[in-house]
Amino acid sequence: MTLGDLLAEAAARAPALDAVVFPDERLDFAALAARAGELARGLIGLGVAPGDRVGILLANSPDGAVLLFACALAGAVAVPVNTRYRAVELPFVIADAGLRIVVTSDRIDEHVDLAGLLHEALPGLADAPDPAALELAGAPELRCVVALGATPRAGLLGEDDLTARAVAVAGDDLARRGAGGALGDDALLLYTSGTTASPRGCRISHDAIVRNWTMVAGVLGLGEGDRLWAPCPLFHLAAIGPLVSCVRTRAAFVSDTWFEPRRALDLVVAQRATHLYPAYPPITQRLLAQEGFDAASLTAAQVIVNVGPPDLLRQMQAALPGVVQLSLYGSTEGGGAITYGALDEDLETRITTCGRPLPGTEVRIAQPGTDAPLPAGQEGEIQVRSPVLFGGYANDEAKTAAAFHAEGWYRTGDRGALDDAGRLRFLGRLKDMLKVGGENVAPAELESLLATHPAVKLVRVVGVPDPRLEEVPAAFVELRPGAQATPEELIAFCRERIARFKVPRHVRLVTSWPMSATKIQKGPLRDGLVAELGPAP
Known part of the structure; x- marks a missing residue:
């Protein structure tokens, strides 16, 4: 409908x-x-x-x-x-x-x-x-x-x-x-x-958004009279999708104008939320870190949804022993949710995999570049075929055509593997894209912006691990001969012009670059900075 x-x-x-x-x-x-x-x-x-x-x-x-x-x-x-x-x-x-x-x-x-x-x-x-x-x-x-x-x-x-x-x-x-x-x-x-x-x-049809999030409601066990807390912004499918699920099942969509951990925790407790949909660990971690937090106060909570690395999911599950933690794999192009864990699966399965494809959705692993299907256990590109996929990119037929295989498979640009039971493991991105606290950030956008600074000659942006946001941008900058600019000045330059989540957290000034035959190699840049920063606290 x-x-x-x-x-x-x-x-x-x-x-x-x-x-x-x-x-x-x-x-x-x-x-x-x-x-x-x-x-x-x-x-x-x-x-x-x-x-x-x-x-x-x-x-x-x-x-x-x-x-x-x-x-x-x-x-x-x-x-x-x-x-x-x-x-x-x-x-x-x-x-x-x-x-x-x-x-x-x-x-x-x-x-x-x-x-x-x-x-x-x-x-x-x-x-x-x-x-x-x-x-x-x-x-x-x-x-x-x-x-x-x-x-x-x-x-x-x-x-x-x-x-x-x-x-x-x-x-x-x-x-x-x-x-x-x-x-x-x-x-x-x-x-x-x-x-x-x-x-x-991304063009999303009525059928796609309603069909997809009706199935998610079923996976979550969401029903009439339940109360689902969703703190993510309503310009993101991590909030729009849960809202649709709630209307589909006549459950209450509980949210707030902004996210403040103490206020959010009080709201969850006061509203006796049955389902928690923070989606991204930074939100959950801030909730759990509140002084005096007591899992026993969440007596109504049954399910929580987070997407993150297994060790982090394990920690959050330990802090909420009476709540079943689920994970998923999704994207805007996929209508928000592509695979989902199940409430009756054991803890290790729920935190180490993203679950099975939702009904009507197919997922395969293919060889990047050739699209040849790969067997269970082998790593490759995650490809998806489903009636809930997006209808294409607005005003860009070329990008839309490039995103799809001739047989209807959507090339996600993400790396993963399927186990023998058809459960997906997400292993990162093939394409040059950062995921900062659940938000996509294109390094090319930051590179283009920093290149407009009068002191900047050349810039490359990579992602480095972050204990709160999973990944944050880091910029390597070569200055023009005779020009001067500090890392702090370059960060302030970005902060004035782009959304806060996109701003580089680290800037390093360089005079030489690791090169392949013709291109700057981002891998050594990232590895060197990760080694410099040391283990995450």
Whole structure:
């Protein structure tokens, strides 16, 4: 079913059950559906047509969840935008996605001024003569930016204006819009870093997102009335997916506007969360490190999901002896989840493998470069064939074609092996890509940025292990003759221009490079720095 149908079914079956729960606000399924319908009518009133793309630049909030379904009801494609992006990063996504409308809010102005960020990213926005009919050189298809909340902002439409336009759209018009959608239509366009400097938009259909996360709900044993805590941001499938699972099963999606460990732990305990979906060990570790933490206080918790190395998963399982820890293998291109562990498997199996493919999904290991299938036990590229795979990269037919084998196998660029029972072991990445606390970071993007510094002649970026984030970027920089710059200055240069998680944690100035016949070898650079830094504390 479509996302809109999914919400309608939940509201019909369990209208009074909690749907979205935040510390200071909650919506039951009836209210979630009503608010989604109101915002959908507002989008239609602003001229959103079927297939148009709507940007969602919001912190986690009830309205952030609502807008994903509002876009579906209006026949639009939701484009959740990373709130960590800086002003130099936003214009690419806005233009590449062809966004017609961007919706933001003043909910987290004390932490991040999102409207101010848009003003900085889009010259002319603050001075626009008609906020409902923007004409911006840097975003030619963008027609308006809507700001939910009580703070008027120059060049932005307010929530009152959106509400007024919603009133002018009849319920029958909304029903016809929703009925006109097809399962194969795009529901989401999610941007993920590729091996090039710019992120790529992954097209995810209604069928893919609903089918995939219905199966995940089954694996987790999630049911009506359960409460799933998901702290990840709603521009990431580690939160969007669990939200879909909750609506599918009429469970409550529990989250917060930002992650603070003490506040998060109090929320989990107070809400008696039955399922914990931190997904990434840094979040779980910070939760467990809270002073006075007592696993006995999590009396309702049954399942926790983390993705990480076995030793770390083993430590976290030991800290939560009454909760079953599961792991998975997934990607944005794979709809979020490709393989999953099982609740009835033993501990060693659950922490050393990523489980078996979800129903309807096939996974094989192939020889990189030739795509020849490899037998169980041999390492190679993880390849996936499934109805829940993404529909291709937006505006890039060449990259889409290169990502797929002729027989429909998606080349993940990741390295792994299958055991005799069909369980997957993830062994790293074949492609040049870093995973920083669960976020993809392209070394090419950092190299391109640092190359714009006037003192920099040449730069290469590698990943080095980190006890909290799994991996962090490290930059090796050769300065121009006669130029000067300290590592601290180069880190500050990056911090001002890109999202914090992308900023190199280490910078080393070099005057020579390890070379192959024609290329700089990153392996020796990484190995030397790892040896210098020593064992992780």
